[in-house]
Amino acid sequence: MITYIGFSTQTHKPIAKFVCHKFKHCAPVIIDKNNVKIYQFTKYRNVNIIEIKLRDIKILKQYGWIFIKYKSNKKTPKYKQIHAITCVQFTKQFFNIHKISIQTPDALLKHLKKDQFLSS
Numbered sequence: 001m002i003t004y005i006g007f008s009t010q011t012h013k014p015i016a017k018f019v020c021h022k023f024k025h026c027a028p029v030i031i032d033k034n035n036v037k038i039y040q041f042t043k044y045r046n047v048n049i050i051e052i053k054l055r056d057i058k059i060l061k062q063y064g065w066i067f068i069k070y071k072s073n074k075k076t077p078k079y080k081q082i083h084a085i086t087c088v089q090f091t092k093q094f095f096n097i098h099k100i101s102i103q104t105p106d107a108l109l110k111h112l113k114k115d116q117f118l119s120s
Helices: 014-019 054-062 087-094 105-114
Strands: 002-008 025-032 035-043 046-052 066-069
Touching (some): 025 105, 035 087, 054 066
Antiparallel strands (some): 025 035, 035 046
């Protein structure tokens, strides 16, 4: 199982357009053999699991997504038990990241680069 965190430059939410600078959204991505699942946080207690093919990752990259490999030692958490208000909080809880200062996708990406988790 390979885990990634996907970052998008596009969103439909007005608050994210105002608060977030470059990246507006983030989502956990789990690749298990040829199955790719994106855990798309939409609103409080609502997460959509989007199943895509490996080739679709390249298509998403053309539309402004980047994918950062994240080393996770545990299996996929029970995402329905995560009570987050934003996509960043959801992603942090999904991967068990405990850093209060991370509140935007840009801050999460900076944290990953700083802590040498980055390898895409």
